[in-house]
Each structure stands twice: as structure tokens, then as C-alpha cells.
Amino acid sequence: MKTTLVGFPRIGKNRELKTLLDSYFKNRIDGTRLIQEAAALEEVQLQALSQQLDVIPCADFSLYDGMLDMLYLFGCIPPRFKDIPQYAGSLAHRDLETRLGLYFAMARGSEVQGKAIYPLEMKKWFTTNYHYLVPELSLELSWELETSFLEAHIERARRLHCPFKVHLIGPLTFLYLSKILEGPPDKYLDTLVIQYQRLFRFLQQKGVEWVQLEEPILVTDLCHEDVKRFQYLYKTILFTKGTLKVLLQTYFGDIRDVWSEVCQQPFDAVGLDFVAGTKNKELIQTEGFPKNTILVAGCIDGRNIWRANLEELIPFIQDLQSKMKNEIWLSSSCSLLHVPYTVEGERKLPPELKRRLAFAWEKVGELEHLKTAVREARGHLSVSEKAHSSSSLPPSTFVDFSLTPRPIPRHERYWLQQKRLSLPILPTTTIGSFPQDEDLRRLRKQYRQGKIDENTYEDRIRQRIRALVVLQEELGLDVLVHGEYERNDMVEYFAEYLEGFYTTEEGWVQSYGSRVTKPPIIYGDIHRTHPITVPWISYAQSLTQKPMKAILTGPITIINWSFVREDLALSTVAFQLAEALRAEISELQEKGIPIIQVDEAALREKLPLRRGEWEGYINLAVAAFRRATESVRPDVQLHTHMCYSEFGSLVYAIEAFDVDVITIEAARSHFGLLSSFREYGKDHPIGPGVYDIHSPLVPSVAELEKRIRRMLEYIPPDMLWINPDCGLKTRGMEETVAALNNMVQATQRVRQTL
Numbered sequence: 001m002k003t004t005l006v007g008f009p010r011i012g013k014n015r016e017l018k019t020l021l022d023s024y025f026k027n028r029i030d031g032t033r034l035i036q037e038a039a040a041l042e043e044v045q046l047q048a049l050s051q052q053l054d055v056i057p058c059a060d061f062s063l064y065d066g067m068l069d070m071l072y073l074f075g076c077i078p079p080r081f082k083d084i085p086q087y088a089g090s091l092a093h094r095d096l097e098t099r100l101g102l103y104f105a106m107a108r109g110s111e112v113q114g115k116a117i118y119p120l121e122m123k124k125w126f127t128t129n130y131h132y133l134v135p136e137l138s139l140e141l142s143w144e145l146e147t148s149f150l151e152a153h154i155e156r157a158r159r160l161h162c163p164f165k166v167h168l169i170g171p172l173t174f175l176y177l178s179k180i181l182e183g184p185p186d187k188y189l190d191t192l193v194i195q196y197q198r199l200f201r202f203l204q205q206k207g208v209e210w211v212q213l214e215e216p217i218l219v220t221d222l223c224h225e226d227v228k229r230f231q232y233l234y235k236t237i238l239f240t241k242g243t244l245k246v247l248l249q250t251y252f253g254d255i256r257d258v259w260s261e262v263c264q265q266p267f268d269a270v271g272l273d274f275v276a277g278t279k280n281k282e283l284i285q286t287e288g289f290p291k292n293t294i295l296v297a298g299c300i301d302g303r304n305i306w307r308a309n310l311e312e313l314i315p316f317i318q319d320l321q322s323k324m325k326n327e328i329w330l331s332s333s334c335s336l337l338h339v340p341y342t343v344e345g346e347r348k349l350p351p352e353l354k355r356r357l358a359f360a361w362e363k364v365g366e367l368e369h370l371k372t373a374v375r376e377a378r379g380h381l382s383v384s385e386k387a388h389s390s391s392s393l394p395p396s397t398f399v400d401f402s403l404t405p406r407p408i409p410r411h412e413r414y415w416l417q418q419k420r421l422s423l424p425i426l427p428t429t430t431i432g433s434f435p436q437d438e439d440l441r442r443l444r445k446q447y448r449q450g451k452i453d454e455n456t457y458e459d460r461i462r463q464r465i466r467a468l469v470v471l472q473e474e475l476g477l478d479v480l481v482h483g484e485y486e487r488n489d490m491v492e493y494f495a496e497y498l499e500g501f502y503t504t505e506e507g508w509v510q511s512y513g514s515r516v517t518k519p520p521i522i523y524g525d526i527h528r529t530h531p532i533t534v535p536w537i538s539y540a541q542s543l544t545q546k547p548m549k550a551i552l553t554g555p556i557t558i559i560n561w562s563f564v565r566e567d568l569a570l571s572t573v574a575f576q577l578a579e580a581l582r583a584e585i586s587e588l589q590e591k592g593i594p595i596i597q598v599d600e601a602a603l604r605e606k607l608p609l610r611r612g613e614w615e616g617y618i619n620l621a622v623a624a625f626r627r628a629t630e631s632v633r634p635d636v637q638l639h640t641h642m643c644y645s646e647f648g649s650l651v652y653a654i655e656a657f658d659v660d661v662i663t664i665e666a667a668r669s670h671f672g673l674l675s676s677f678r679e680y681g682k683d684h685p686i687g688p689g690v691y692d693i694h695s696p697l698v699p700s701v702a703e704l705e706k707r708i709r710r711m712l713e714y715i716p717p718d719m720l721w722i723n724p725d726c727g728l729k730t731r732g733m734e735e736t737v738a739a740l741n742n743m744v745q746a747t748q749r750v751r752q753t754l
């Protein structure tokens with residue numbers, strides 16, 4: 001029995017990689033220095049892992065992103081980057097600065113003679129908050145293996161004299177996550193086969209023993225066509241594996257749709273997720289598992305931060321052992337990239353919580369622990385082992401959430417609200433946050449550190465709010481907001497005010513490249529002991545005759561961007577949150593706030609990978625949202641904001657939230673989204689977002705007018721709201737004022753013609 005990992009965080013214990021990248025991006029260090037220091041960081045990490053694990057990860061330590069690494073390795077560089085003069089031609093033998101320049105140009109974009117070269121798109125990695133870079137495939141691409149970075153990873157791992165496996169993304173996942181610009185996917189199968197065969201040859205020449213091919217796509221619903229592609233790719237690629245040993249690594253679920261095909265291929269090892277893919281064990285029993293294949297058992301949860309329950313895991317592994325006789329390696333359920341580095345960074349942790357937590361580094365320890373316990377084949381645990389394991393968790397069962405409809409139907413509410421708000425046709429608004437500058441961040445930090453007192457802090461925030469109210473009135477916006485200046489983050493802010501949450505000091509998780517987030521931990525019962533947003537928002541309302549919109553973060557978004565306790569059903573946690581929000585909402589409406597927006601920005605993110613599980617998830621999300629908002633009075637207008645551009649067949653679910661107005665992120669998807677909302681928009685007020693807040697470009701009045709008119713082809717004028725497509729927090733003030741000004745002017749022009 002051996003221990004290994006699907007992957008490890010690369011950001012570094014103290015976010016060293018982030019610091020390095022930021023310095024490189026600001027030209028404070030050059031590429032050589034970046035590579036040297038990143039390599040040193042990787043070495044320290046591998047060295048530590050080699051003390052604990054039997055097989056260590058290699059080439060898992062990406063400078064920016066694993067998908068980008070694959071694309072670079074294959075040299076299938078999209079033409080707009082290849083056309084940049086210094087990157088034209090073959091990559092081989094180019095100097096380091098040039099190679100890195102190209103790598104980061106794809107990640108972050110570039111500029112050539114004043115013309116912007118757009119970076120690759122970023123998308124969320126399955127149901128996580130990690131973003132990968134999306135390769136773009138077209139038939140004209142030239143593919144050319146560029147192994148210099150990979151080779152360096154291999155050399156570093158080899159120096160440790162510890163068995164290692166080279167981590168790569170497998171061909172089917174690579175293909176399915178790519179944006180295919182031309183031709184059907186099948187057109188790329190043979191190209192991929194050739195690339196992976198070449199890669200195998202390279203690995204053999206380097207004397208590599210193990211390669212891990214990651215195929216998380218196998219846990220999604222696969223049709224016959226998909227399974228055939230899987231078979232074709234692997235049959236041909238594995239044909240040339242020679243002495244190389246291949247581990248097919250899956251994660252985020254079970255692989256029921258390709259089970260027998262996986263078993264038929266000559267993999268040397270297959271990695272299964274036993275945490276998210278509970279059905280995998282059943283499949284082993286009912287469908288069988290090839291005799292000589294190693295089972296890499298993903299049993300330490302890579303998606304949450306609780307200590308493993310060894311009392312359950314030991315018999316689980318023993319049971320597998322007795323039933324299948326295969327060699328077993330113990331591993332994480334997926335890469336530990338999705339959890340923070342180490343609990344050691346938390347100096348203020350209550351001891352009873354500390355005992356229950358395992359971040360990435362502690363999870364590595366758990367593997368070793370589990371191995372020892374299983375190998376010694378003890379039926380029960382020693383006292384010290386017991387102290388390490390968490391208590392048994394009740395399963396989260398499906399609950400039937402019956403929903404009572406809001407007392408007055410939407411159409412009637414509309415008139416009550418209209419009477420109160422007297423909004424013009426095509427009302428204009430924003431999504432909530434306004435630009436946050438260095439000054440504001442410093443202010444919050446000084447307050448947190450106790451360097452300024454509460455009064456000073458509150459005064460300064462009120463100053464900001466005052467200025468923003470004036471600005472919005474000058475701009476002529478119809479529904480105002482207070483700007484969210486008091487919030488560092490839309491989830492962490494609420495977590496800090498609610499009981500039951502712990503906000504970590506150093507619990508950083510990579511979101512992409514040099515970006516990190518700090519998800520709070522829900523560890524106890526959630527209670528609201530005092531108002532969260534009420535003072536700010538009622539202050540803002542007191543400054544204006546125009547309606548002020550209160551902005552709250554919804555229950556599912558808080559859950560999806562936190563680490564959630566597992567000793568309660570998810571629905572219970574969601575309802576606790578809903579109750580807290582409900583109390584906040586009651587107080588807001590008592591203070592006379594006429595519009596309340598509950599953001600469910602992250603609803604889409606954890607939509608289950610299998611269609612059959614959508615309903616349970618959506619039902620829970622709707623039930624929690626409705627519980628939070630059920631007491632909203634009919635003359636108070638309820639809004640929600642959902643910020644993603646791929647709703648697809650989810651639109652059906654939106655109705656059930658029973659809101660009065662929804663705003664969504666349509667600007668970037670070039671109105672493709674609107675067609676899916678055509679039906680909904682017929683009699684539901686909707687603000688599809690007239691410009692993209694992710695870009696600093698200021699759209700002109702004419703351009704915005706054109707877009708509004710396009711929207712009116714889909715949505716009747718009395719249902720259409722005009723707003724940017726998401727919060728303005730990350731933008732600059734100057735461009736924001738210009739863009740909003742143009743937005744209001746364009747709206748006025750369109751109104752005149754209606």
C-alpha cells in the first residue's frame with residue numbers, strides 16, 4: 001500500500017507564487033528570476049512531500065494554470081499570439097524570456113502597437129471556484145511539442161530520489177474543455193493521439209516511470225459518442241506506452257458511464273474519487289475491476305477542510321482490500337488545490353475548531369496515518385488516532401421543500417411597487433458595488449488592525465456613501481445603491497458578522513494564476529446577533545428621495561463560496577442562513593427601504609455535474625432563497641442578481657425564485673443569453689446587463705443605444721431594466737462614471753422613441 005496525491009496547492013505556504021507573479025507582471029523581476037524562485041519553491045514543497053508520501057506529484061506545480069501548461073506543451077498556440085512578431089515561428093531553442101512572454105500573453109493578453117491582443121478565455125473548473133484557461137482549437141493550428149518546462153519539473157522531482165508521477169491533463173478532458181472554433185470534435189482526435197504518443201515517447205526517453213492522465217470529464221454525463229471517443233483515444237495512445245506506467249485519474253464524481261471501457265483499457269492504475277463519487281465503490285462490486293490494475297483510492301476529501309473520519313475510512317479501505325485483492329494506493333479525492341495550505345497559519349483559531357480542521361498539509365499527514373492504521377490491520381483505533389478523526393456525519397438527505405407562494409402574485413405586486421416607486425420606463429440601476437480604491441482598502445485594514453477607531457471609520461465610509469449618492473443623482477440613475485464600500489468581499493463580509501462562521505487569517509485558495517480567495521468556514525449554527533447592512537443602507541436612503549436598493553448576499557452563494565460544516569444536512573445550513581438574512585430583510589423594510597436585492601451570484605457554480613442531480617440542488621437553492629425573502633412585503637420590490645453567462649436550460653428554475661426583477665450577466669455572451677430568456681422576459685422584469693464590467697473599455701452612447709434596441713427585440717419595453725452586467729468593484733472610478741453616464745444617456749434616447 002502506498003500514499004500519493006492527485007495534486008497539491010502551488011500557491012505556496014505564504015502565497016509566495018502570487019507575490020512572485022505580481023512582481024514579474026509589474027516588471028520588478030525578470031523571467032529568469034521568476035523561474036529560479038518558482039523552482040526553489042517547488043523544490044521545497046516536493047522535498048517536504050517526499051518525506052510524507054510514497055509517490056510525489058511532478059509537473060503539478062504550474063506557474064499559472066494546468067490547462068495553459070498543456071496547451072503550451074503541445075505548442076498549439078492560437079494564431080493571434082503566434083502573430084505577435086517576437087513569438088512567431090518555432091518555440092524550440094527560444095530564450096526563456098520569450099517563452100515566458102508567450103505563456104503569459106496567452107494568460108493575460110498583450111498589446112501590439114496599441115492594439116489589444118485578448119487573452120484566452122477563463123472558465124470555472126467543474127464545480128470549483130478555480131478558473132482554467134480555455135484552449136482554442138482550429139484546424140490550421142500547428143502542434144509542436146515544447147518540453148522545456150516539463151523537463152525542468154522532471155529534473156527537480158528526480159533529484160529527490162523519491163518515486164514520482166508526471167501529472168498531465170488527459171486528451172478527452174483537454175478536448176472537451178477547449179473552445180472548438182472549427183470543425184467537429186472528431187477532427188481533433190488523431191491530432192491529440194499523435195501529441196500524446198509523442199509525449200509518451202519523450203517521457204520514456206527521460207526514464208519516467210509513471211504518468212498521471214487526469215480525466216475529470218469522465219464523471220459527467222457521457223453519451224455513446226463521448227464513450228466512443230474515449231475508447232478511440234486511449235486505445236491508440238496506450239498502444240505506444242511501452243515501459244511507461246499510466247494512471248488514469250478521475251475526480252469530482254463517479255465514472256458510471258465509462259466503467260467497462262475504463263476496465264478494458266490497459267491502464268496500470270485507475271484513480272477514483274470515493275468522496276464525491278460514492279457510487280464508485282458500488283461499481284467496483286457490481287461491475288468488477290481489472291485484476292492487475294492498481295486502485296488509487298481517493299478517500300481524503302480535497303474539497304473541504306474537515307479532518308477525515310478515520311473510524312469510517314479504515315474499515316472502508318479494509319473492505320476494499322478484502323474484496324478485490326488489488327494493490328491500493330491511498331490518495332486525495334481530487335487535487336488539494338481547492339483547500340488552503342496549512343492550519344498552522346491560523347493563530348486565532350479556537351482550539352476546539354483547530355482539532356477538527358485539516359488543510360492541504362494536514363491532509364497529507366492523514367494519508368500516512370491512514371496507511372499505518374490499515375497496514376497494521378487493526379480493527380479499532382488507538383487513542384491518538386481517535387483524537388484525530390472527526391465525528392460521524394449524518395448523510396445529507398433529500399428533503400421535499402414545500403413552498404408557499406407569495407401572498408400576492410407578481411403582476412399585482414408590480415402595480416403596488418410601481419405606485420410606491422414611480423419608476424420611468426427602462427429603469428436604470430447598478431448591481432451594487434462601486435469602485436474600491438487603494439485608499440478604501442487601507443481604511444478597512446486600519447480599522448481591522450485597530451489603528452483607527454469605529455467613529456472615524458464609520459465617518460469615512462459615510463462620506464463615501466454621501467458622495468456616491470450625489471454622483472448617482474447627477475448621473476440620473478433611477479434606482480440608487482450605497483456602493484458596498486464596507487465590504488471586502490460579498491461573502492466574507494457577511495461571514496464576519498454572523499455567528500457560526502470562522503474567517504481564516506491565511507486560508508488562501510488559488511482562484512486563478514495570481515488571484516486567491518479566502519473562503520470562510522461554517523463550523524457552527526448560524527445566527528444573526530446584530531444588523532449587518534441596515535445602518536449603511538438606511539443612512540444612504542436618508543440622503544435621497546430616490547429609491548435605495550439594499551444589497552444582500554443570498555444563502556446558496558454564501559454556501560458555495562465557503563467551506564461548509566458536514567455534521568448537518570446542507571439544507572439545514574442553508575435554512576439557518578436564510579433565517580439570518582430574513583431578519584436582516586425585515587429590519588431593512590421597517591426602515592423604509594423600498595427595494596431589496598438578494599444576490600445569488602454563485603448559483604450556477606455548484607450545479608451538479610450530472611443532470612439527474614440538478615433538481616435536488618435547485619430545489620434547495622430556491623427553498624433557501626424563498627425562506628430568506630418570504631417576508632418581503634408586496635410593495636417592496638425584490639431583486640436578485642445572478643452573474644454568469646451560461647444559463648442554458650437553467651432558465652426554467654429562475655421562475656421559482658419568484659422575484660420581481662432579475663439582473664443577469666449578458667453583456668459578454670453577445671446576446672446569445674437573451675434568446676434563452678425570451679420566454680421568461682415576456683412577463684418578468686429583467687436587466688440583462690448592457691455592458692461588460694470586466695473590461696475597462698467605455699462603451700459609447702451610440703453603441704449602448706444599439707444594444708438596448710437589440711434587447712428590445714427580445715424583451716418588451718415595460719419589462720426591461722438597464723444596468724451594467726455585474727458589480728463595479730474592480731473598475732476604476734473614471735471609466736465607471738463615463739460608462740454610466742453614457743448608459744443613462746442612451747436609455748433616455750431610447751425612451752424618447754418608445
Ligand code: GLN
Pocket residue numbers: 431432433484490551599601641642643726727728729
Ligand atoms: N452586489 C455585488 C456587487 O455589485 C454582486 C457581485 C457579483 O455578482 N459577483 O459587487
Ligand code: ZN
Pocket residue numbers: 431601641642643644665725726727
Ligand atoms: Zn455578478
